[in-house]
Amino acid sequence: MLEVLNLFKSYEGKPLLNDISFTVAEEETICLLGASGSGKSTLLRMIAGLESPDSGIISFNGLDLASTPPHLRDFGLVFQDYALFPHLDVNENVAFGLKMRRLGQDEIAQRVATSLELVSLTGFENRKVTDLSGGEGQRVALARALAIRPRLLMFDEPLGALDRSLREGLLNELRSILHQTKIPAVYVTHDQEEAFTIADRVLILHDGKIIREGTPADVWANPGSAYVAEFLGLGNVIEAEVIEKDKFQTEHGIFAAECAHKHSKGDRVHLLARPLPTENVRVERSDPELVERERSRNALRGVAADVIFQQDRFKVTFDNGLYVYLKDAPRIGQKISVRVQVECLA
Amino acid sequence: MDGCCVEVDMETGKQGNEETRRQGILESLSTCIPVSLYASRTLLWLLPLSFLAILFFFPLSKILSLTFNLETLTPENLRIANFALRFTFYQAFLSTLLTLLLGLPSAVLFARYDFRGKSILRALTAVPFMLPTVVVAASFNALLGQRGLLSTFFPLSSFPFTGTLTAILVAHVFYNTTIIIRIVGATLSSLDPKLEQTARSLGADSFRVWWNVTLPLLRPSILAATLLVFLFDFTSFGVILLLGGSQFSTLEVEIYFQAVRQLNLPLAALLSIIQLLCTLIFSILYSYLVTRNSPQLAPRSTQNRKPKNLREKIFVTTFLFLLSSFFLLPLSSLPIRSLFRLDADRGQRGEVQYGFTTDYYTELFINRRDSVFYVPPFQAILNSLTYASATVLLSILLGFPAAFALAKPTRLEKILDPLIMLPLGSSAVMLGLGFIITYGKWLTSPLLVPFAHTLIALPFVIRALQPAIASIPERLRQAASSLGASPFEVWKNIDFPILRRATIAAGTFAFTISLGEFGATLLISRPEYPTIPVAIERFLSQPGGLNYGQAMAMASILMTVTVTSILLIEKFRLPNAGEF
Numbered sequence: 070m071l072e073v074l075n076l077f078k079s080y081e082g083k084p085l086l087n088d089i090s091f092t093v094a095e096e097e098t099i100c101l102l103g104a105s106g107s108g109k110s111t112l113l114r115m116i117a118g119l120e121s122p123d124s125g126i127i128s129f130n131g132l133d134l135a136s137t138p139p140h141l142r143d144f145g146l147v148f149q150d151y152a153l154f155p156h157l158d159v160n161e162n163v164a165f166g167l168k169m170r171r172l173g174q175d176e177i178a179q180r181v182a183t184s185l186e187l188v189s190l191t192g193f194e195n196r197k198v199t200d201l202s203g204g205e206g207q208r209v210a211l212a213r214a215l216a217i218r219p220r221l222l223m224f225d226e227p228l229g230a231l232d233r234s235l236r237e238g239l240l241n242e243l244r245s246i247l248h249q250t251k252i253p254a255v256y257v258t259h260d261q262e263e264a265f266t267i268a269d270r271v272l273i274l275h276d277g278k279i280i281r282e283g284t285p286a287d288v289w290a291n292p293g294s295a296y297v298a299e300f301l302g303l304g305n306v307i308e309a310e311v312i313e314k315d316k317f318q319t320e321h322g323i324f325a326a327e328c329a330h331k332h333s334k335g336d337r338v339h340l341l342a343r344p345l346p347t348e349n350v351r352v353e354r355s356d357p358e359l360v361e362r363e364r365s366r367n368a369l370r371g372v373a374a375d376v377i378f379q380q381d382r383f384k385v386t387f388d389n390g391l392y393v394y395l396k397d398a399p400r401i402g403q404k405i406s407v408r409v410q411v412e413c414l415a
Numbered sequence: 416m417d418g419c420c421v422e423v424d425m426e427t428g429k430q431g432n433e434e435t436r437r438q439g440i441l442e443s444l445s446t447c448i449p450v451s452l453y454a455s456r457t458l459l460w461l462l463p464l465s466f467l468a469i470l471f472f473f474p475l476s477k478i479l480s481l482t483f484n485l486e487t488l489t490p491e492n493l494r495i496a497n498f499a500l501r502f503t504f505y506q507a508f509l510s511t512l513l514t515l516l517l518g519l520p521s522a523v524l525f526a527r528y529d530f531r532g533k534s535i536l537r538a539l540t541a542v543p544f545m546l547p548t549v550v551v552a553a554s555f556n557a558l559l560g561q562r563g564l565l566s567t568f569f570p571l572s573s574f575p576f577t578g579t580l581t582a583i584l585v586a587h588v589f590y591n592t593t594i595i596i597r598i599v600g601a602t603l604s605s606l607d608p609k610l611e612q613t614a615r616s617l618g619a620d621s622f623r624v625w626w627n628v629t630l631p632l633l634r635p636s637i638l639a640a641t642l643l644v645f646l647f648d649f650t651s652f653g654v655i656l657l658l659g660g661s662q663f664s665t666l667e668v669e670i671y672f673q674a675v676r677q678l679n680l681p682l683a684a685l686l687s688i689i690q691l692l693c694t695l696i697f698s699i700l701y702s703y704l705v706t707r708n709s710p711q712l713a714p715r716s717t718q719n720r721k722p723k724n725l726r727e728k729i730f731v732t733t734f735l736f737l738l739s740s741f742f743l744l745p746l747s748s749l750p751i752r753s754l755f756r757l758d759a760d761r762g763q764r765g766e767v768q769y770g771f772t773t774d775y776y777t778e779l780f781i782n783r784r785d786s787v788f789y790v791p792p793f794q795a796i797l798n799s800l801t802y803a804s805a806t807v808l809l810s811i812l813l814g815f816p817a818a819f820a821l822a823k824p825t826r827l828e829k830i831l832d833p834l835i836m837l838p839l840g841s842s843a844v845m846l847g848l849g850f851i852i853t854y855g856k857w858l859t860s861p862l863l864v865p866f867a868h869t870l871i872a873l874p875f876v877i878r879a880l881q882p883a884i885a886s887i888p889e890r891l892r893q894a895a896s897s898l899g900a901s902p903f904e905v906w907k908n909i910d911f912p913i914l915r916r917a918t919i920a921a922g923t924f925a926f927t928i929s930l931g932e933f934g935a936t937l938l939i940s941r942p943e944y945p946t947i948p949v950a951i952e953r954f955l956s957q958p959g960g961l962n963y964g965q966a967m968a969m970a971s972i973l974m975t976v977t978v979t980s981i982l983l984i985e986k987f988r989l990p991n992a993g994e995f
């Protein structure tokens with residue numbers, strides 16, 4: 070369906086997007102995940118035709134879109150700030166795209182009703198858009214985009230302006246609407262939870278490039294780089310030096326990790342130490358033999374410096390900056406050691 | 416949240432970047448957006464710029480060539496110019512100082528306090544700014560002039576007013592206080608109250624909050640407002656001529672005097688170039704100040720409250736009284752004076768009927784052909800209305816494309832903006848002079864008047880449209896576009912409906928400006944096609960109670976029409992600017 074090929078775009082002489090290629094399949098929702106300024110919104114606007122790339126091809130069903138102006142692309146667009154037309158009411162907003170398509174009165178009315186029903190806003194037809202709450206506003210924007218039965222839906226941080234509880238509810242609704250309507254979608258966000266909830270496939274943008282692409286589960290399991298692991302908050306990223314196969318020296322001790330990469334002795338790599346919820350806590354004693362035995366097992370050691378309650382666990386940060394999750398809260402100042410799962414990020 | 420700034424910058428960056436644009440054209444004709452943008456920019460500027468070129472810049476070049484001529488730069492001419500320049504600065508400086516003295520506390524009053532009659536008082540302070548100079552002059556004349564209410568009812572307390580510097584200064588304060596109130600007040604009420612609250616919580620008392628937080632934040636807007644007031648005082652003409660008289664030779668009055676009375680066009684040209692240079696510097700300074708502190712577009716809900724302690728109550732009451740009497744007395748004197756016969760008409764014999772009369776109004780419609788130059792006042796009213804309608808059409812037609820381009824400025828617009836605003840800085844008298852020098856042979860035709868009025872109204876029309884256009888977020892158009900609206904449909908369905916109100920406001924603006932325009936019209940209008948202000952000036956300069964009364968009556972009519980227009984503008988001017 071949508072195909073983006075070798076897209077380049079620079080802004081004030083600096084490259085913003087650097088050789089971007091990806092596709093969106095039928096019924097698929099992909100998510101462009103990236104930090105502020107990573108160019109993901111610009112990418113979205115180029116797909117919408119609101120901006121043009123320096124070079125590269127954007128095509129849909131094999132047809133190059135370069136000569137198609139935005140209003141003929143049939144791509145629905147939902148903005149963070151909704152962009153509802155302030156001089157039109159809810160009904161007129163949703164009907165806008167249908168009027169542009171010169172549809173008959175009856176069909177417009179029927180489609181508006183269907184769209185509003187889809188976003189659970191039946192009965193809101195005559196409300197002024199300036200009187201809507203944030204969540205309602207975004208639903209109207211969604212209904213407006215859905216009403217035209219677009220070939221592709223695009224979301225630019227659609228939930229960014231909403232508070233947390235509203236965001237979760239709307240996100241789930243959005244997911245089921247996308248499944249129901251089977252419209253392929255490109256979703257842009259900087260929020261990884263949002264991305265992992267909505268997306269069939271996640272594309273992580275960094276420094277103008279797609280540095281990781283895959284299903285949420287895959288990306289979660291194999292972040293592939295220190296940046297992704299850190300950006301997604303998967304755990305402690307530790308610099309290490311290879312001392313022998315599957316053995317790594319770090320400033321926090323020696324770790325063992327099965328590693329599929331080809332390393333030679335002395336290579337600098339990054340390790341990911343995932344703080345899995347565990348009860349396996351040891352209060353350290355000054356028994357040298359015990360300490361030595363601990364060292365051979367992948368464990369993070371440190372003095373508990375900060376303990377944060379997080380629903381079903383405690384996040385414990387050590388004085389050396391590492392953190393782990395524990396079932397029971399340790400005392401501040403307690404020396405502890407926790408086993409962790411260690412992976413090599415290369 | 417994410418990358419918002421980057422996105423917005425990308426938008427302007429794209430348009431501003433010549434290279435990208437050219438690349439777009441060369442590489443593929445299909446990248447429609449850069450191409451259409453490039454073409455449309457030129458197209459947008461075509462009409463407004465040609466208009467300005469023909470009617471402003473060409474006459475300006477004529478004035479310039481007349482100025483830089485050895486025969487013009489004689490010691491005598493330079494002496495007159497030097498004297499006029501110094502006096503212009505002197506009176507503008509005094510006027511501005513006095514305006515600040517009244518305006519700054521008033522700005523605080525309106526931005527911070529709630530009191531009864533606030534909106535009425537605020538509107539009242541704004542009325543003079545929109546009033547034609549002849550009306551203001553006539554109003555003060557009706558209150559404090561030799562035939563005015565005060566000297567008639569309290570002959571002992573009367574003091575010379577018309578013909579003094581005081582009259583000029585008072586009228587200037589009366590005119591421009593609203594600028595301070597509007598500009599400084601707007602910043603004041605859009606300041607985040609959390610800033611002051613934070614300062615309080617950090618231990619600053621209310622004075623130190625003012626001195627260390629509020630005032631520094633206000634400084635740019637105070638500077639901008641001051642500069643604007645100075646600019647208006649500097650180029651003031653009607654007030655000085657009508658209330659002071661031609662012995663107060665500011666640059667403006669001297670230009671008029673030399674051009675019309677002495678027929679010394681070279682000296683008039685020299686004076687107007689000096690004037691233009693000064694106003695140019697002020698205008699550039701002003702737009703620098705304004706662009707450097709781009710105003711917060713989304714005003715926060717202001718923290719208005721009723722005065723609490725005694726100090727605040729005294730402040731509010733004092734200024735309430737001061738402002739309402741200062742603005743209400745002259746404005747109400749005019750219609751009152753126009754309805755009362757207080758002295759004998761010229762040549763009137765026998766018992767004079769003092770008291771209430773509508774004669775001054777009915778006389779307006781009587782055609783007394785006892786003078787060659789006499790044109791019935793009614794005809795002047797018709798002339799004015801015709802000119803005003805033409806001005807509205809022309810200025811809207813020219814103002815829209817310019818405002819569209821300026822609403823999303825590129826480098827081109829940053830250069831063009833001061834050029835477009837130049838007629839605002841150059842005085843009306845100078846525009847008239849330029850017309851006389853350049854298009855003198857067409858002066859017999861009444862057509863030049865609406866052109867001159869459009870020249871003056873255009874900056875206002877653009878400035879009224881531009882924020883409304885800019886207030887439409889680009890995303891609104893993008894959303895419409897993604898929903899299938901073609902560029903024209905976007906304009907028809909999004910821009911136009913939202914702009915309708917602003918357009919009505921801008922049109923009314925143009926209408927009002929044309930009705931009241933005095934300086935340029937005085938120079939270029941033919942005696943047989945006078946406008947209302949020109950007719951008022953004639954009546955005021957002729958002796959006799961009837962002439963004075965007719966001047967009052969016409970000024971009252973003009974005031975009524977203008978005030979009605981102001982109400983219209985207020986009604987239609989971006990009422991919900993904060994919403995988008």
